[in-house]
Amino acid sequence: MxxxxxGREGEGLTLLERxxxxxxxNEKRREEKVLQGLEAGEDVAEHGTVILMISGMMHxxxxxxxxxxxxxxxxxxxxxxxxxxxxxxxxERELLAEDVADFIQDLLKRDWLTYG
Amino acid sequence: xxxxxLDVPLRVSWDFFSxxxxxxxxxxLLQIATALTDAGLFFVTLENRPLKHPAIVPVINQLLxxxxxxxxxxxxxxxxxxxxxxxxTGVTLFLDAxxxxxxxxxDQQQLAGFFQQFRNLQLTASLLWLPRSGKxxxxxxxxxxxxxxxxxxxxxxxxxxxxxxxxxxxxLLPDCKDLQQFSALLNQAGLPKTSSLQLEVHDLFLWxxxxxxxxxxxxxxxxxxxxxxLAHVDHQGGLWPCSSWPQSLGNLLDTELWDxxxxxxxxxxxxxxxxxxxxxxxxxxYQICFGGCRGLATFCREDALGRDxxxxxxx
Numbered sequence: 001m002x003x004x005x006x007g008r009e010g011e012g013l014t015l016l017e018r019x020x021x022x023x024x025x026n027e028k029r030r031e032e033k034v035l036q037g038l039e040a041g042e043d044v045a046e047h048g049t050v051i052l053m054i055s056g057m058m059h060x061x062x063x064x065x066x067x068x069x070x071x072x073x074x075x076x077x078x079x080x081x082x083x084x085x086x087x088x089x090x091x092e093r094e095l096l097a098e099d100v101a102d103f104i105q106d107l108l109k110r111d112w113l114t115y116g
Numbered sequence: 117x118x119x120x121x122l123d124v125p126l127r128v129s130w131d132f133f134s135x136x137x138x139x140x141x142x143x144x145l146l147q148i149a150t151a152l153t154d155a156g157l158f159f160v161t162l163e164n165r166p167l168k169h170p171a172i173v174p175v176i177n178q179l180l181x182x183x184x185x186x187x188x189x190x191x192x193x194x195x196x197x198x199x200x201x202x203x204x205t206g207v208t209l210f211l212d213a214x215x216x217x218x219x220x221x222x223d224q225q226q227l228a229g230f231f232q233q234f235r236n237l238q239l240t241a242s243l244l245w246l247p248r249s250g251k252x253x254x255x256x257x258x259x260x261x262x263x264x265x266x267x268x269x270x271x272x273x274x275x276x277x278x279x280x281x282x283x284x285x286x287x288l289l290p291d292c293k294d295l296q297q298f299s300a301l302l303n304q305a306g307l308p309k310t311s312s313l314q315l316e317v318h319d320l321f322l323w324x325x326x327x328x329x330x331x332x333x334x335x336x337x338x339x340x341x342x343x344x345x346l347a348h349v350d351h352q353g354g355l356w357p358c359s360s361w362p363q364s365l366g367n368l369l370d371t372e373l374w375d376x377x378x379x380x381x382x383x384x385x386x387x388x389x390x391x392x393x394x395x396x397x398x399x400x401x402y403q404i405c406f407g408g409c410r411g412l413a414t415f416c417r418e419d420a421l422g423r424d425x426x427x428x429x430x431x
Contacts, residue, residue, distance in 0.1 A: 027120075027122060028123060029123040030122070053159075
């Protein structure tokens with residue numbers, strides 16, 4: 001992993017947490033439908049399961065993004081998040097870790113996530 | 117990623133009183149507030165004389181404790197504003213300036229007096245005005261007023277219509293002729309200069325004209341959000357797709373919001389919104405506006421074109 005902690009590099013903090021200014025919620029009904037689609041082999045990457053409101057703009061996270069978002073509660077580092085996701089998805093760890101790293105990097109850049 | 121069908125709305129406007137001053141009991145209002153917070157709504161705007169209701173404070177407390185961001189629209193009415201000191205902190209306040217407009221003139225002195233009442237209470241309020249036919253040039257007066265009086269935000273909301281659109285003073289709704297005249301005025305006079313005013317315009321076509329003052333993109337605009345991220349609660353607890361779509365989907369006093377939002381009536385509204393209105397067929401800009409306000413187009417157009425009331429023609 002070559003992620004760098006934004007703004008406070010070198011302090012050794014690795015636990016990921018959501019920006020508390022962001023209001024968000026899980027779309028449970030949507031998630032059920034997306035999971036059904038996934039089971040049926042459909043491409044569900046473009047379907048949102050978590051809604052976030054940021055500066056008046058609505059954003060959606062897809063199933064994997066939403067799961068990562070939910071896991072970023074300040075109690076897990078990136079490796080632990082990958083561990084949790086491996087319980088849900090039958091996928092090689094290396095591939096999953098790459099996707100998780102890209103997603104987290106993107107959210108850190110947007111200040112939606114921080115290290116705490 | 118396109119906006120999917122949401123489980124429940126994100127934003128709800130909520131009328132406390134009818135035009136004839138009837139309302140629910142405090143207990144019933146709290147039941148609705150609880151239904152909204154339990155459903156996970158983000159934003160609730162309290163409208164139609166909420167300050168007059170004796171249960172306003174417990175209702176706001178319920179909404180805030182449930183994680184909702186609360187906005188309250190206060191009328192320019194001394195009898196209502198006297199209840200301002202009782203409001204909990206954390207509520208975003210708007211003053212509806214409608215009562216300060218007489219004919220085509222804005223009574224700036226009267227409006228400034230109301231804003232002074234807020235300041236005397238150490239409260240910050242923003243300005244709200246519902247654009248009316250023949251009066252769009254007043255928008256420029258309001259912008260200048262905000263600049264001169266340190267009002268931080270100015271909002272031009274959507275046109276609320278009654279369950280029976282015939283009662284909604286249809287003649288007062290701005291149309292494309294109003295917009296053309298306003299556009300000509302702006303071309304001639306130019307937009308006023310503003311420093312830090314935050315201008316929010318609900319109508320897409322009006323927003324186009326004022327966009328240099330609004331800045332940025334339109335919030336969450338992927339087409340009409342009635343019956344998806346938007347909803348409206350009337351003074352009896354009835355749930356509507358939005359305040360410009362006069363069709364009740366059921367009542368929050370006897371049915372859960374979650375169930376009403378999965379009902380066939382709600383899905384039919386979304387199905388209708390998914391279709392391209394006849395009057396938009398082949399329009400170059402459809403992928404920008406998606407037909408604009410579908411509620412007003414459905415219930416208030418004289419023809420069956422289904423195009424936004426402020427849209428003059430296909431582009």
